[in-house]
Amino acid sequence: MQTPLATPVPVLRLPRGPDSLNRGFAPDGHRAPLKPEVPEVLEPPESRESQEQQARASLRERYLRSLLAMVGRQVCFTLHEGVQVIAHFGATDLDVANFYVSQLQTPIGVQAEALLRCNDIISYTFRP
């Protein structure tokens, strides 16, 4: 039904997720009416907002590709209190909140499989 050469439909961005800080809804209690119809013509590329958005999009894409390049490789994580651990990177979850790693070398032994919370990671390095 879907040929392997078919291109996925491009998307402007992903749906925005919940704000973890509050419950949301219109701040002043009123909804914003729909903006007037935007013309089909693309915004001029010189517009600052679209440039910034472009930059954000390409930076995020580069980061995600870097995560892909890391899969299966040995990565050295620097955690709090100067702790450094080495592990094979497996995957991350949707919000990049956790890293799934294997063969995690810790000061108290090698953990076959582990989840590292990104909140606990200060930095990580690897060689592609």
Add this chain to the structure above:
Amino acid sequence: MAMRQTPLTCSGHTRPVVDLAFSGITPYGYFLISACKDGKPMLRQGDTGDWIGTFLGHKGAVWGATLNKDATKAATAAADFTAKVWDAVSGDELMTLAHKHIVKTVDFTQDSNYLLTGGQDKLLRIYDLNKPEAEPKEISGHTSGIKKALWCSEDKQILSADDKTVRLWDHATMTEVKSLNFNMSVSSMEYIPEGEILVITYGRSIAFHSAVSLDPIKSFEAPATINSASLHPEKEFLVAGGEDFKLYKYDYNSGEELESYKGHFGPIHCVRFSPDGELYASGSEDGTLRLWQTVVGKTYGLWKCVLPEEDSGELAKPKISFPETAEEELEEIAAENSDSIYSSTPEVKA
């Protein structure tokens, strides 16, 4: 050039999504509410899936959720033995309606004056939302827990489904008019006012009945157990999803399977077309909602059709070449989870 469906994943729930409903089309667009076992139903913009707010207050899994036509009110049914009515603009809780058991289903009348509830106590209740202190009217007769209850025929009648029966009740006399029996568990029910069509799913069957007489119109068999199905507003297509994690799209007139999509990581519990028919939403055991285009490749909402010749500056293109393995992995991941990152164009592939 053939286009491949890019579903939009709405994350945020932490447990299975068991019910979802769209509002009507309002001057502010249309909205989507999702019921989740984490007890926190969420309101989203219907055409983009953007989160708007979370209704906080239930103390148990939320089994049913609905919006009124103009999306000013929401109602939820939960395992904490209450149904709640909410202000869908501010997110404030307006009413808590105590029940004697788990509440599974809620539905507003067209004028939002009455709320119908049903649940494990096997009773249908009708609350007058202008008199919150008054006792609800009760309709008894079901012999097992009520899974879905809907107003129909311009709110003059009520349709309700329990495990093995679907019953039609007259609102004014509160008596049963007709019933249908099934030898398999009824998994879902949808009512289409234009044309008075009832969509019922049970086992692998997707059945269409007249909502007025309950007479059967037609039915289709899917490859797997179906938990929910929805008919397109123009009645050209229907979509269904169930235990094999896949979504199926059928031609309503011929019954031909047109498209099927993998993507969810768990059984699909609910699926609904948007009020304009341009997209459909699915809720799954995997805790996500996904939005799917009815016409793949059309520019709508967050989907932007770009012809292969155009080099639109809006879409990010890879600026660095990574080792071959990373790109292959990217393609594999893109094939299974095509919503996670923008995929490379055919020229880059090779």
